Amino acid sequence: MPDLTDIDRIVGGIRYLVLATADADGTPWATPVFFAPLGRDGVCWVSSADARHSRNIAKRTSVAITVFDSTVAIGHAEAAYFEADAAALPAGETGQALEALNARLPEPKRMTADDLLPVGPLTVYRATLRRRYLLVRGGNQEFRNVLDMTVEV
Template sequence: MTDGMWEAVPRLLGENRYLVLATADDQGRPWATPVFFAARDEDRLYWVSSPGSRHSRNLAARPDVAMTVFDSHAPVGGAEALYLEATAGPADDPVAAVAALNARLPEGGELVDDDLAPSGSLVAYRADVRTHFVLIRGGDSRFDNVTDARLRVTRPR
């Protein structure tokens, strides 16, 4: 029944440009923010942010994050979504992060070295994904569900 469900993971990562990043501060207060992202693969995502932004400060306190990737223009009843659990922080390879992001940015809008710290105001971040889930819409004929649900998926061997 779950055969072929993994294929949604790379497709949704490739088709969508923004994800919702959910973080929490050291007191556990949640925060969610949209970020433009690029995927190196299904297990590593990149974005850039100001280190002073609320979500970046939260990452410094608590590196565990949740992320949702979806098309906000999908008609009601036609949504697809990818839910991810990850550990996030500054990119260990900012050059790779910027290269991945620049591949998705429009010509003339690419990031340059001076955009990133220490000379610039941005830091490249990465998320290492631990768990992948896909949305199963309510009434999906393959599943016995009336309401929307999430299904954990793993890479085929």
Template sequence: MSMATDETPSGAAATARRILDANAYLTLATADASGRPWATPVWFAVRDLREFVWVSRPARRHSANIAARAEIALTVYDSTTPVGEASAVYAEALAEPVPDDGVEDALDVYNAGCRASGLRPWAEGSVTGAAPHRLYRAVASHLWVLDEREDRVEVF
């Protein structure tokens, strides 16, 4: 079974933090204006268990879906765990391209994740102006982790 999760809010939050710190990719689930679903992995950084930041191209299907419908779901899971020992974070969130006045702050979050992973940080000019990439963020309204019975335990 999965690692035991203290079902108190602080225990579930600690489990969520451990999972998020140990994994580099989240699976982003979006839908277009007509409801057609799409899922894709993105490399991410997180702040305070609530704000997820990634870099993408606006023309990618998941980015176009976010432009049409801000409501998303995301999952971060450790695919290296044996069957029966699932370890995952689930969230419902609203996503958007980071507005111009938020780029510096979001880039700080993203670059902190880059540095922690030994990756080069991104320059602001790499996600603004004529650059092909943009920063995106999702702010979670609900977050869950799995407990030892593989039931979802609410963090918030």
């Protein structure tokens, strides 16, 4: 049975997620972002507050997230999906997120507080994960599914 260790493995090994947001009218938008996990309950990233997905989050905090490796051969995909609530972190609460992001960045790309508003151009965002799902590929003996499906973990 899929469990949280499967999600931990996928999230821990991938550097980009697809973030799906919607504006105040419900018009969807999806974008890839470099991210880092924050324990089992969250992920973080930095973006411009003016980016479309950031403006959407300011209006509607509910987001969907997919983490997957797009380089694997057809039939070998693994993916984790999340329903989450996202928000910009207040200036005094960015330390853990910057540490997590910097652990995934090469030394010359690492960020400091000076990269964040009001000095720099970036804002730190955190998504708090509410529901978690895993991709189960078609032909799984346990689920006896012919086609790919998702299961909640």
